[in-house]
Amino acid sequence: MNTTVASPQREKLKRLRKLKGTQREVAACLGITESHWREIERGKSVPGTKLLFKICHYFDSTVYELFSDLAHPNFFDNDSN
Numbered sequence: 001m002n003t004t005v006a007s008p009q010r011e012k013l014k015r016l017r018k019l020k021g022t023q024r025e026v027a028a029c030l031g032i033t034e035s036h037w038r039e040i041e042r043g044k045s046v047p048g049t050k051l052l053f054k055i056c057h058y059f060d061s062t063v064y065e066l067f068s069d070l071a072h073p074n075f076f077d078n079d080s081n
Contacts, residue, residue, distance in 0.1 A: 009069035010043050016059045016066075017041065030054060043069060 017026050017037075027037035032051065039045035040055075047055060056063055064071055 009072075010041060010067065012061070013055075013059070013066045014041050016061065020059070026058075030058060046070065 017023065020026050020029075023037050023041065024034045027034045030037070030051070031054075036045065040047055052063060052067065056066060059066060
C-alpha cells in the first residue's frame with residue numbers, strides 16, 4: 001500500500017493536474033515520464049528551470065502558486081533536495 005502524501009505546498013499542483021487528467025496524461029503532455037511527474041507532484045523532485053516554467057504555463061499559474069516550497073527560506077537547508 002502506498003502511503004506517500006503530496007507535499008502540502010504542492011496540493012494546488014495536484015488539484016490542477018486532476019482537472020487536466022491522470023498523472024500519465026499530464027506527464028505525456030509535458031514530455032516527461034509518469035514516475036518523474038509523481039515525484040514532482042509529491043515534492044520529492046525539483047523540476048529543472050525549463051520544465052518548471054513549462055509546468056507553470058501548462059497550468060496557467062505562477063511558480064509561487066505551484067511550487068511555494070521552492071521559495072521557502074529553508075528549502076536549501078535540507079540535504080535531500
